[in-house]
Amino acid sequence: MTMFSSRNWREYPQRYRLEASKFKKSGKTYFPPRAVDPETGDTAQEMVKLPDTGKIVTYTVIRTAPSQWTEIAPYALAIAELTDGTRLMAQVVDCDVNAVKIGMEIRIEFRRIQSESDHGVLSYGYKFVPKWY
Amino acid sequence: MAGIVGYGAHLPRHRIKVEEIAKVWGADAPSYKKGLMLREKSVPPPDMDTITLAVEAAKNALKRSGGVNPVDIGAIYIGSESHPYAVKPSGTVVAEAIGATPDIHCADFEFACKAGSEAMFVALSHVDSGYMKYALAIAADTSQGAPSDALEFSAAAGAGAFIMGKDNLIAECLFTHSYMTDMPDFWRREHQFYPQHGGRFTGEEAYFAHTKGASKALLKKSGLKPSDFTYAVFHQPNGKFPQRVAFELGFTQEQIDPGWLAPRLGNTYSGASPIGLTATLDVSKPGDLIFMCSYGSGAGSDGFVWKVTQRIDEVRDKAVRTHKLLDENLIYVDYGTYAKFRRKIKMNE
Known part of the structure; x- marks a missing residue:
C-alpha cells in the first residue's frame, strides 16, 4: 500500500x-510539526528548519519489507537525534545493515521514498546516510 | 559579465567495475579499459534519481553561495536526459525542496549530454540581462545503457549545480560560444527504455567535429590560446575522447586532469562537463582561466571561458569537494545488484 500523493503533497514542508x-x-521543537504543544497547550509557534546531521539513537533491521521497499531490503529503520536534539525516524541507506550502530553519525539526504507503481506519482523525502565527510 | 556565485556536485557512492560488466557479456575487459579509458562507473541506488541528485547538488551550491536566499532565485533549469517523469517537471520538486517556490520560473531541458550546459547558458543569460538576480542551473543524469551495449560500460550518474549571479562571483563568465548541427549520432525515441547510437559515427563527425567547432570559435572570439588557460574541461563520454580532443586542440594533460573524471566516474551525460567544472573549481586559484566545452548528441557544444575570482579561497571548502565524492568511501556492486538497482530485471507489478 503506497502513500496517497495528496497526503504527500500536504507534507512537503x-x-x-x-x-x-x-x-x-x-x-520545544516538534517534528513532524504539531498545531498544539502537547505539554502546555500552547499554539503560538514558529517554523524552524532542522539541522541535517545527527546520531542514531536506536534502530531495527527490516528484512521482510513492505512491497514498495523490497528492492532496497534489507534496510535499517532508525530514530536519530539531530544536533539540535530533535528526534526523527527514517530509513538508513547506503549502509550495510550490519554496519548500523547506535551512536553512528548520520547525514540527512533527499531521496526517493516510494513510487505508486510504474505509472504513478513519485514521493520524495528524507533518509539517513552514514556521515563520512 | 555574469558568472557563478555558488557551485556544488553530488555523486552516488556505488560503483561497478568494467570487469564486472564485461564478464557477464563475454566482453574483453582489458580492451574496453584501454580503448575507452574507463575503469569503473557510478551506479545510482534505487532511491536516487535525477531529482534527488539535483537537490543535493543544489544544496551544496547554496552552501558555497555566501548566503543566497533561495527565494531570490528567479529560475531553476535542470538539464537531463533522465528526468524521472515524461510529463511533470523535475525543476518544481527541486524548487520546493530548496525553498525557492512559488515566485520562480522552472524548465527542464533536454539535449542528450548537453542539456546541463544549455541550462547553464540560459541561467547565465537571464542574470546577465538583469532580468533576475539569481538563476540556478543544474546538470543531472542517471543514464541507462542497454545491456551488453558499449554504453553500458560508461552510462553513469551524478549532478552539478551552479547559481548564476552578477555580484560576489566565484568565477566570471568572460565568453561563450555555441555550435550546433543536425546530427543523428545518438537518440532515444519516445517510450523506448534505452537510447541507441550510430556506433563509430558518434566519434569524428559528432563528438570531435562539434567539440572542436565550438572550442575553436570560442578561442577565436576570446583571443585566447590554449596555453592561456590553467584548466580545461570537456564532455567525457569515456576517458579517451576528452583527452584526445584536448590534445588535438593544444591543451595538455595537466590542464584537463582535475576535471577529467570519466575514467573513474563514467559518463554522467548532462552532468559530465559541469561536474568536471566543479572538480576544477575545487582546485583552482584566483585569476585562473578555465576553458569548458560540453557536447550533446543531436548535436551541439556549448563553450564557456571562466575566470576564477578571489572568492574561491573562501568557498571551496564550504561544501564537499567533488574529488572526495569521486574517490572516497566507495561501495562496489556486482552485476546482479547493478541490474536490480537500475531496474533491468523484469518484475511482477
Whole structure:
C-alpha cells in the first residue's frame, strides 16, 4: 500500500525541507510539526528548519519489507537525534545493515521514498546516510 | 559579465567495475579499459534519481553561495536526459525542496549530454540581462545503457549545480560560444527504455567535429590560446575522447586532469562537463582561466571561458569537494545488484 500523493503533497514542508514547529512558551521543537504543544497547550509557534546531521539513537533491521521497499531490503529503520536534539525516524541507506550502530553519525539526504507503481506519482523525502565527510 | 556565485556536485557512492560488466557479456575487459579509458562507473541506488541528485547538488551550491536566499532565485533549469517523469517537471520538486517556490520560473531541458550546459547558458543569460538576480542551473543524469551495449560500460550518474549571479562571483563568465548541427549520432525515441547510437559515427563527425567547432570559435572570439588557460574541461563520454580532443586542440594533460573524471566516474551525460567544472573549481586559484566545452548528441557544444575570482579561497571548502565524492568511501556492486538497482530485471507489478 503506497502513500496517497495528496497526503504527500500536504507534507512537503516537513518531508522536503525538514520544517518543524517550535513553541514559544516551552521552547520545544516538534517534528513532524504539531498545531498544539502537547505539554502546555500552547499554539503560538514558529517554523524552524532542522539541522541535517545527527546520531542514531536506536534502530531495527527490516528484512521482510513492505512491497514498495523490497528492492532496497534489507534496510535499517532508525530514530536519530539531530544536533539540535530533535528526534526523527527514517530509513538508513547506503549502509550495510550490519554496519548500523547506535551512536553512528548520520547525514540527512533527499531521496526517493516510494513510487505508486510504474505509472504513478513519485514521493520524495528524507533518509539517513552514514556521515563520512 | 555574469558568472557563478555558488557551485556544488553530488555523486552516488556505488560503483561497478568494467570487469564486472564485461564478464557477464563475454566482453574483453582489458580492451574496453584501454580503448575507452574507463575503469569503473557510478551506479545510482534505487532511491536516487535525477531529482534527488539535483537537490543535493543544489544544496551544496547554496552552501558555497555566501548566503543566497533561495527565494531570490528567479529560475531553476535542470538539464537531463533522465528526468524521472515524461510529463511533470523535475525543476518544481527541486524548487520546493530548496525553498525557492512559488515566485520562480522552472524548465527542464533536454539535449542528450548537453542539456546541463544549455541550462547553464540560459541561467547565465537571464542574470546577465538583469532580468533576475539569481538563476540556478543544474546538470543531472542517471543514464541507462542497454545491456551488453558499449554504453553500458560508461552510462553513469551524478549532478552539478551552479547559481548564476552578477555580484560576489566565484568565477566570471568572460565568453561563450555555441555550435550546433543536425546530427543523428545518438537518440532515444519516445517510450523506448534505452537510447541507441550510430556506433563509430558518434566519434569524428559528432563528438570531435562539434567539440572542436565550438572550442575553436570560442578561442577565436576570446583571443585566447590554449596555453592561456590553467584548466580545461570537456564532455567525457569515456576517458579517451576528452583527452584526445584536448590534445588535438593544444591543451595538455595537466590542464584537463582535475576535471577529467570519466575514467573513474563514467559518463554522467548532462552532468559530465559541469561536474568536471566543479572538480576544477575545487582546485583552482584566483585569476585562473578555465576553458569548458560540453557536447550533446543531436548535436551541439556549448563553450564557456571562466575566470576564477578571489572568492574561491573562501568557498571551496564550504561544501564537499567533488574529488572526495569521486574517490572516497566507495561501495562496489556486482552485476546482479547493478541490474536490480537500475531496474533491468523484469518484475511482477
